[in-house]
Structure formats: C-alpha cells, structure tokens
Amino acid sequence: MYLCMDCFAVRFFMAEEVTTISEYLINDQIRDKEIRLIGEQGEQLGIMQVRDALNMAKEAGLDLIKIAPTAKPPVCKIADYGKFRYEQMRREKEARKKQKITEIKEIRLTPNIDENDLKTKANQARKFLTHGDKVKATLKFRGREMAHMTAGKEILDMFAANLEDCSTIEKPAKVEGRSMIMVLTEKK
Numbered sequence: 001m002y003l004c005m006d007c008f009a010v011r012f013f014m015a016e017e018v019t020t021i022s023e024y025l026i027n028d029q030i031r032d033k034e035i036r037l038i039g040e041q042g043e044q045l046g047i048m049q050v051r052d053a054l055n056m057a058k059e060a061g062l063d064l065i066k067i068a069p070t071a072k073p074p075v076c077k078i079a080d081y082g083k084f085r086y087e088q089m090r091r092e093k094e095a096r097k098k099q100k101i102t103e104i105k106e107i108r109l110t111p112n113i114d115e116n117d118l119k120t121k122a123n124q125a126r127k128f129l130t131h132g133d134k135v136k137a138t139l140k141f142r143g144r145e146m147a148h149m150t151a152g153k154e155i156l157d158m159f160a161a162n163l164e165d166c167s168t169i170e171k172p173a174k175v176e177g178r179s180m181i182m183v184l185t186e187k188k
Contacts (some may be wrong), residue, residue: 025066026081027054030074035066038077047073102134104183109139109159111152118155122162129167129186139173139180149175156182 030050037045037053040060050064057064057078065084068075077084105128107121125135137159139152156173163184171183 024081024084025069026063027057030054030064030066030076032066032074034073035076036071036073038067038075040078050076053078100132102132104134104136106136106138107159109137109155111139111141111145111148111155113155118159119162122159125159125163125184126166129163129184132186134170134186135163135167135184137182137184141178141180146178149180152180156180160184 032050034047035050035053036047037056039045040062045056053076054064060078062078063081063084064076065079065081066074066076105125107125107128109118109121113121125137128135137156139156141149141152145152153173160167160169160182166187167184168187169182170185171181173180173182
C-alpha cells in the first residue's frame with residue numbers, strides 16, 4: 001500500500017509536467033464546432049467552423065492552435081506551433097526574471113543576550129534587509145526563562161530600535177509556544 005502511494009505521487013507529478021509542456025491543443029485535437037479565428041499577422045478572421053479553419057491553416061502550411069479555450073467561442077490562431085511555443089517560453093522566462101523573490105531570513109536571539117551581541121545580530125539583519133529579504137527575529141525561551149516574557153519583549157523592541165533607520169515592523173512581537181517572534185521588512 002505504501003509503495004502504491006509513492007507510485008501515485010510520481011505519476012501525478014509526471015502528469016503535471018506533461019500539462020505544462022503542451023497546454024495548447026493543436027490541429028485535430030480541437031473538438032469544438034465553432035471557433036473565433038485569428039490569422040497569421042494577428043488579424044481577426046471571425047467566427048467559423050473548425051474544419052474551415054483547419055483547411056486555411058493547412059493551405060498556409062501552419063498549425064491551428066487553441067489559445068483561449070475558456071472563451072465563448074474558443075479562440076484559435078494560425079501559426080507555426082514550434083515558433084509559438086518558443087515565444088511563449090521566452091515570455092515566461094522574461095517574466096520570471098523580473099519577479100523579485102523575497103526570502104525570510106531568521107535571526108535567533110536569547111533572553112540573556114548581551115548588548116554588543118544584540119548589535120552584531122542587528123548588523124547581520126541590516127545586511128539581509130538591504131538585500132530585500134525579510135527578517136524573522138526569534139527569541140527562544142528555555143526552562144525558567146518562560147517566567148520573564150516581558151524581558152524578552154524588551155529585547156525584541158531594542159532589536160527593532162537598532163534597525164529603525166532601515167526597517168519597519170511587519171508583525172509585532174508575538175508569543176508562539178516557547179518562542180517570541182517578530183518580522184521586519186525593508187523600509188520603503
């Protein structure tokens with residue numbers, strides 16, 4: 001039973017990969033009766049039967065590609081499928097390049113941290129913030145330290161005060177289990 005679940009996960013992943021590679025229906029795969037057709041140069045050719053559109057594509061030596069399956073009626077385009085896929089992949093790659101991925105970097109503190117150590121940790125957090133990352137300051141409590149939660153809040157407040165010039169508090173200090181967590185982001 002356990003092995004079958006692994007096989008299912010692998011098949012599911014492989015099926016997902018296949019759908020991302022060929023997400024467009026082409027030529028004889030299109031099963032609609034009527035479609036809205038776009039020509040080679042992007043001109044609107046109107047609503048017509050699929051077989052007529054296929055004939056036009058074959059005459060031009062190109063493929064009929066279904067680009068908007070959810071539209072009423074579905075939109076198809078006459079184009080070279082290989083060239084069309086290449087342009088789509090290039091556009092997606094450019095879009096991924098322009099995306100800014102922010103990571104959350106964690107700085108761990110303790111309730112009995114010295115002032116100089118706190119400044120060192122704040123300088124490290126400053127580097128993370130200037131690179132565009134978020135900083136999650138985690139203050140861990142052990143044993144009897146749980147009785148002194150207010151001291152921990154003061155330490156996190158001092159940490160945030162050291163970074164006041166380059167950061168803003170996204171999530172204020174909050175107790176979660178045996179730790180107190182605060183999230184800082186870069187000041188805009």
